[in-house]
Amino acid sequence: MEEQTPPVGRNRRRLWILAPVLLLTVLSLIFLATRAVHWSLQQSKTRLLTLVDIEHPVEDDYNVEFMLLGDGQMMDSRCVDDLEAMLADCRAAGGRPEITASFRTWGAQERFYEERLTALMAEQGLDEEAARARLTRKIEAPGYSEHQLGLAVDILEEGSELPEEEQSDTLTLRWLRENAWRYGFILRYAENKTAITGKDYRPWHFRYVGHEAAAQIVKLDLALEEYLEMFFS
Ligand SMILES: [Zn+2]
Numbered sequence: 580m581e582e583q584t585p586p587v588g589r590n591r592r593r594l595w596i597l598a599p600v601l602l603l604t605v606l607s608l609i610f611l612a613t614r615a616v617h618w619s620l621q622q623s624k625t626r627l628l629t630l631v632d633i634e635h636p637v638e639d640d641y642n643v644e645f646m647l648l649g650d651g652q653m654m655d656s657r658c659v660d661d662l663e664a665m666l667a668d669c670r671a672a673g674g675r676p677e678i679t680a681s682f683r684t685w686g687a688q689e690r691f692y693e694e695r696l697t698a699l700m701a702e703q704g705l706d707e708e709a710a711r712a713r714l715t716r717k718i719e720a721p722g723y724s725e726h727q728l729g730l731a732v733d734i735l736e737e738g739s740e741l742p743e744e745e746q747s748d749t750l751t752l753r754w755l756r757e758n759a760w761r762y763g764f765i766l767r768y769a770e771n772k773t774a775i776t777g778k779d780y781r782p783w784h785f786r787y788v789g790h791e792a793a794a795q796i797v798k799l800d801l802a803l804e805e806y807l808e809m810f811f812s
Pocket residue numbers: 680726731732733783784785
């Protein structure tokens with residue numbers, strides 16, 4: 580009887596054909612996994628709830644899609660529709676909202692800070708260290724401002740003669756304080772949260788965090804720091 584020998588030659592040939600396919604599959608999977616990790620890192624880096632404060636600077640490679648508003652201001656495109664709706668409704672309620680600051684580049688924040696620092700030193704005869712310490716609660720050094728995220732906006736009452744610190748009770752800022760959350764914005768440096776934010780009350784500075792977070796933050800009367808600690812730590 581003739582013994583049957585295994586078809587070694589054919590199996591080898593099959594392997595030679597399969598090897599490149601397998602290799603290609605493995606390489607594709609590695610490539611896709613790398614893209615997925617990169618994508619999710621980007622997502623977490625640019626999330627709406629990014630915290631920027633004295634301990635959390637804006638990351639060097641923070642990058643989102645910006646959108647130019649009609650008046651030359653620039654914001655993260657994710658909040659533009661809500662911002663425009665908020666301003667329109669504020670006007671309809673008799674307010675006169677005017678955006679006085681929005682996205683700032685690192686360089687713009689640096690110039691802004693240095694100008695105020697120089698002015699403070701000159702006005703009050705302070706040395707640089709004392710002036711920097713005094714400014715901490717009022718203005719952010721470059722790298723530490725929410726304006727660099729494109730998610731913060733300063734709004735004052737158009738035509739008001741009052742300095743910004745005294746505009747808290749204007750119709751415009753009162754309306755915004757009560758209603759901003761409906762559009763996903765919060766009053767970031769509230770009067771009753773100065774100990775937590777480390778910043779003076781700024782009735783003009785609104786930060787976009789999205790609808791869900793804004794509603795919870797207002798309902799529970801939290802600072803952004805407290806909200807993140809409570810729900811995300
Ligand atoms: Zn601001």
